Amino acid sequence: xxxxxxxxxxFVGMFVFIVWDKYPKxxxxxxxxxxxxxxxxxxGMRSFHAFEETIALGGVVKPSxxxxxxxxxxxxxGVNWATIIFLWGMMVMVEGMSEAGFFDWLxxxxxxxxxxxxxxxxVSFMVLSAILAMFIDSITVILFLAAVTIRLAxxxxxxxxxxxxxxxxxxxxGGSATMxxxxxxxxxxxxxxxxxxxFVVNTGAIALVxxxxxxxxxxxxxxxxxxDPSDKVDPSSVNMDVTISNMKxxxxxxxxxxxxxxxxxxxxxxxxxxxxxxVFIAALTIGAAGSKAxxxxxxxxxxxxxxxxxxxxxxxxxxxxxxxxVIAEFIAKVSGGNAYVMLAIxxxxxxxxxxxxxxxxFSATMIPVISSLAATTGVDLSTMAWTLAVGxxxxxxxxxxxxxxxxxxxxxxxxxxxxxxxxxxxxxxxPGTLIVLAVSMVCIFVRYL
Amino acid sequence: xxxxxxxxxxxxxxxxxxxxxxxxxxxxxxMYDRNMLDxxxxxxxxxxxxxxxxxxxxxxxxTRTVRGFSSSVQDSIAQLQFDFIREKAESGESFVVVGxxxxxxxxxxxxMISVFICGREEEKTRRICDLYKLNKIEAxxxxxxxxxxxxxxxxxxxxxxxxxxxxxxxxxxxSLLGVDETAEALYVLLKNKIEQ
Numbered sequence: 001x002x003x004x005x006x007x008x009x010x011f012v013g014m015f016v017f018i019v020w021d022k023y024p025k026x027x028x029x030x031x032x033x034x035x036x037x038x039x040x041x042x043x044g045m046r047s048f049h050a051f052e053e054t055i056a057l058g059g060v061v062k063p064s065x066x067x068x069x070x071x072x073x074x075x076x077x078g079v080n081w082a083t084i085i086f087l088w089g090m091m092v093m094v095e096g097m098s099e100a101g102f103f104d105w106l107x108x109x110x111x112x113x114x115x116x117x118x119x120x121x122x123v124s125f126m127v128l129s130a131i132l133a134m135f136i137d138s139i140t141v142i143l144f145l146a147a148v149t150i151r152l153a154x155x156x157x158x159x160x161x162x163x164x165x166x167x168x169x170x171x172x173x174g175g176s177a178t179m180x181x182x183x184x185x186x187x188x189x190x191x192x193x194x195x196x197x198x199f200v201v202n203t204g205a206i207a208l209v210x211x212x213x214x215x216x217x218x219x220x221x222x223x224x225x226x227x228d229p230s231d232k233v234d235p236s237s238v239n240m241d242v243t244i245s246n247m248k249x250x251x252x253x254x255x256x257x258x259x260x261x262x263x264x265x266x267x268x269x270x271x272x273x274x275x276x277x278x279v280f281i282a283a284l285t286i287g288a289a290g291s292k293a294x295x296x297x298x299x300x301x302x303x304x305x306x307x308x309x310x311x312x313x314x315x316x317x318x319x320x321x322x323x324x325x326v327i328a329e330f331i332a333k334v335s336g337g338n339a340y341v342m343l344a345i346x347x348x349x350x351x352x353x354x355x356x357x358x359x360x361x362f363s364a365t366m367i368p369v370i371s372s373l374a375a376t377t378g379v380d381l382s383t384m385a386w387t388l389a390v391g392x393x394x395x396x397x398x399x400x401x402x403x404x405x406x407x408x409x410x411x412x413x414x415x416x417x418x419x420x421x422x423x424x425x426x427x428x429x430x431p432g433t434l435i436v437l438a439v440s441m442v443c444i445f446v447r448y449l
Numbered sequence: 450x451x452x453x454x455x456x457x458x459x460x461x462x463x464x465x466x467x468x469x470x471x472x473x474x475x476x477x478x479x480m481y482d483r484n485m486l487d488x489x490x491x492x493x494x495x496x497x498x499x500x501x502x503x504x505x506x507x508x509x510x511x512t513r514t515v516r517g518f519s520s521s522v523q524d525s526i527a528q529l530q531f532d533f534i535r536e537k538a539e540s541g542e543s544f545v546v547v548g549x550x551x552x553x554x555x556x557x558x559x560x561m562i563s564v565f566i567c568g569r570e571e572e573k574t575r576r577i578c579d580l581y582k583l584n585k586i587e588a589x590x591x592x593x594x595x596x597x598x599x600x601x602x603x604x605x606x607x608x609x610x611x612x613x614x615x616x617x618x619x620x621x622x623x624s625l626l627g628v629d630e631t632a633e634a635l636y637v638l639l640k641n642k643i644e645q
Contacts, residue, residue, distance in 0.1 A: 021513055139515065157494060231494070301516055356511070400520040401513035411518035414525020415532075417489040419499055421522050422510060 003044025007317040010035050011365075014314055018358055025358075026303040029310025036317035045320065054078030054316030066276040078319075079312040080364075082190040082275040083183070084305050087137075089278025090180065093253075093260055094140045095296040096285040100253035101244055103144035106132075108242045111152055116235040118158040118227050122166065123215060125149065129167040130174030130211055134181050134204075135261055138171040138405035145171075146412040155238055157231040161418050162222040165428050168409040169214065169397045173436065175405075176393035177207035179274070180264055183308075184363035184392045186274065188385050191367045195268030202386045203393075206443045210394075210436040217435060222428070252288045256281060308360070315364045324365065328372035339379045339449055344441060346370065346387045351395025351437050355402040359392040366392075383448040390440045398433040400425045453543045453643045454558060456551035458565040458603070458617065461595035462573030462588075464628030465566035466547055471632035472639070473545040482547040485533045486526070500526055505548060506598060507605035527606055548599065552617060553607035562639060565617040566631070569624035576628075 014032040018025055041051040052058070056078040059065055065082065097103065110128050114120035125145060132141045145167045146160075153160035175181035179189040179199040189199060244250045263270070263277045272280075286293045318324050335341035346366075353362050366388050374381035396403030400410050400422055410420045455472055459465020466482065473480035483501060490497035508521035519525065530549045537544055538558050546555075552563035568576075570589075577588035600611040609616030619638070623631040 019511070154493070159494075303516070399511075401511050404515040407513050407515040407520040408518045410520045410522075411525060414522055415528055417486075417493045417500065417529055418495065419503060419522045419525060421503070 003040045003317075004321040004323050006039040006044050007036065007314075007321045007323055010039070011314055011318055014311075015357055015361065018361070019356070024303060026306040026310065029307050029314065029361075031310070033310035033313030036314050040317040040321060047320075050320045054313055054320065056081060060275075064273075066273055067271050068273055078316040079309055080187055080190055082273060083186045084308050086180070086186060086190075086274040086278035087183065087308070088300060088305055089280070089282035090137065090260070091300045092282040092285050092296060093256055094136055095299045096289060097136075097253045097257060098140070098144075099289075099292065099296065100246065100249040101242060102250065102253050102257070103140070104148065105242045105244060105250070107145060107148035108240055111148070111240070116152070116156055116233075116238045116240075118156055118163075119219075119223055121149075121152060121156075121158075122163050122222070122226060123219060125163060126166050126170040126215055126218065127211075129170040130177070130207070133171040133174035133405075134178045135257070135264070138175050138182065138403065139408050141171045141174075142168060142405045142409045143412065146409050150413065150416045150418065152240070155240060156227075156233045158227040159225060161413060161420060161424070162218075162225055162428065164409050164413050164418075165420065165425065166218045166222065168403075168405050169218070169429055169432055170211065171405045172393055172397045172403050173207055173211055173214065176390055177204040178264075182389075182393045183360045185389050187360070187364055188367060188389050190274060192371070192381065192385055194382070194385065196264045197268050198382070199389070200265075202382070203389050205447075206386070206390055206440050209443060210439050213439055214432055214436055217432060221431075249288075253285075256284050256288065259284065311361050311364060315361065315368075318365065319368045324368040325372045328369045328376065331369070332373055332377050337377055339377075339383075340445060342373065342377065342379055343383065343387045343444055343449070346384055347391040347437065347441055347444070350388055350391025351398070351433070354392045354395035355398035355433075359396050359403065363388060363392045380448065383444065386448075387444055390444070391437070394433060394436050394440065397429055397436075398426070452538075452541050452558075452560040453639075454538055454551075454555055454561045455545045455639060456555060456561060456563045457545065457547045458552055458563070458611065459548065460567045460573065460612070461592045461599065462577045463566045463568035463623045464576060464631070465623070467628050468566055468623065468632040468635065469545050469547045471629065472636055475632075475636050476543070476545070476640075478543045478545060480545045480547065481534065481537065481549075485530055485549075489529060489533070500529075504530065505602050507601045527602075531606075548603075550603055550607045553603075553609060562619070562642060563617045564635065565612060565614070565620045566623050567612065567620065568622060572624040 010032050014028055017023060017028040037051055041047055060081050110124050111121050114124045129141055129145055146164050149160045149163050149167065176185065177200065179185050179194065179196045185199060188194065260277065260281045263272060267274065267277060285296065289296050331342065331345055335345055350362065350366065370384040370388055371381060373379065374384060397406065400406050410425065413420050457465050457469040469480055483504060486500040486504060487497045490500050503522045503526045506523045508523045512519060512521040531554045534546055534549060534551050534554050538555050555561045573592055574585055574588045577583060577592055578585060583591065603611035614620045621631060621635065626634060
């Protein structure tokens with residue numbers, strides 16, 4: 001009992017500190033992880049085995065962590081090292097791509113293809129944002145897209161705020177389409193053993209339908225606020241180009257990105273785990289970077305990786321003490337065993353929770369809950385996993401603090417003198433989020449039940 | 450005369466803004482206050498009110514920070530103004546700047562002289578009553594509200610505390626000589642220092 005109370009107290013305290021945003025998040029989760037180890041595993045449970053199982057370092061040295069034949073993906077209890085290692089690898093790759101000027105080049109190229117016409121840029125950047133976010137973390141996608149959007153807006157005299165908000169939304173939506181698009185998906189995939197292809201076929205299909213609908217919605221709701229007709233700039237007078245300073249570096253980064261995509265798409269067939277792919281891609285990037293390797297490694301966001309480690313320990317405390325099973329039983333009771341109600345609860349609770357709290361700890365907490373639900377109610381685990389992924393990924397779009405991409409987009413715009421307040425943000429993106437959630441719910445009900 | 454930057458921190462109603470205006474006129478240099486946001490708004494083609502309503506405020510409401518990026522509009526506007534001031538200082542221009550944590554932002558510039566203007570409550574209240582046609586209770590409430598916000602803003606974004614004499618080169622009570630006389634006295638003092 002003591003250990004359960006401590007696990008819940010530490011978990012709630014961690015969330016409060018994360019939302020308070022006063023102290024760096026990785027300090028919060030690491031301290032809470034240490035407290036969980038002492039008070040839950042040590043004093044409460046007196047179980048070194050529970051601690052060992054949560055830290056889960058033993059799993060990393062097993063061959064199945066790096067190579068899993070057939071469709072059995074890697075699984076680790078407690079700290080999800082596969083997620084952490086994969087994210088690290090992708091961060092190294094993205095740093096290499098940024099260094100080579102890949103994103104600037106791509107954004108300007110697309111704008112050029114759109115003939116520097118604001119409405120076309122608006123639509124094409126939404127699509128670009130969604131596609132890039134399928135493979136690259138949404139922070140990087142928005143960082144570059146928002147910066148280029150502001151440059152284009154100043155040259156072409158259009159209002160960048162609707163464009164940036166639509167890009168944020170589409171980055172979150174695109175992220176929901178694949179296993180590596182959004183951290184909750186990586187955690188879900190690696191914890192429950194789903195492949196990249198599983199995500200594409202399931203959450204990817206939902207994301208595609210939603211993307212088409214949302215592009216139409218944003219286009220008609222925002223197009224008139226994009227530009228005053230009197231501000232129209234002749235596209236032929238626009239002189240914007242990005243020169244690649246180091247073509248060899250650029251080609252190498254692009255090829256490595258291509259290899260990463262191929263390895264991810266085929267990982268269920270090749271048996272290579274995402275942890276392996278992460279390390280392999282990072283090794284390629286570091287090898288190709290030569291003297292810049294140290295610089296790239298230094299730029300990796302280690303704070304986020306430390307945040308994950310602490311978080312997994314805290315969630316492990318809840319798991320080991322059986323608190324999450326109680327939550328699962330509660331959901332099963334409320335829904336009366338009805339799959340429709342159960343999935344609706346998972347979708348909407350995940351979405352609303354992710355709108356206000358970080359979706360990473362939320363999804364990490366919910367995975368054992370849905371596993372337990374599947375075992376006790378007989379509802380298909382994969383259906384609940386896709387519902388959880390869609391709810392957490394899409395729900396984050398609802399508020400300025402719901403997802404990392406939102407924060408980065410708002411901050412980039414604000415620093416350039418285009419403030420996006422809570423009111424402005426929610427007025428534009430809450431209706432869009434509700435539409436996509438409703439569409440997703442219909443898709444899930446029709447397809448899986 | 451080399452580059453000089455005069456930063457003016459002030460209590461609400463102390464006449465700090467008026468003193469800054471007089472000093473800028475006497476030295477023949479530009480004065481930056483909320484007008485720096487007007488320039489940015491014009492550059493971006495947006496209404497300056499959009500920027501003004503968030504300036505000189507510490508972050509409020511639910512916010513989140515990711516890799517050093519903040520979702521707070523107040524943080525963004527503050528950063529925007531700090532960058533503006535830094536750019537001006539970097540360009541070698543001499544100027545007078547009112548508030549915006551400039552005493553802290555420009556602390557490392559050798560040409561900076563930081564001034565804090567305070568005042569007696571009675572005089573400040575009277576001044577606010579005259580300027581905004583308010584009664585004393587309204588004026589005091591306005592003064593308290595503004596000073597509370599300025600203090601919170603300054604203390605949030607600066608390493609030194611608002612109004613703490615250790616954080617400024619000169620602290621002066623404008624109620625002692627009156628606003629215009631204080632400006633004159635400061636002008637003489639600053640001119641001597643700048644010409645040294």
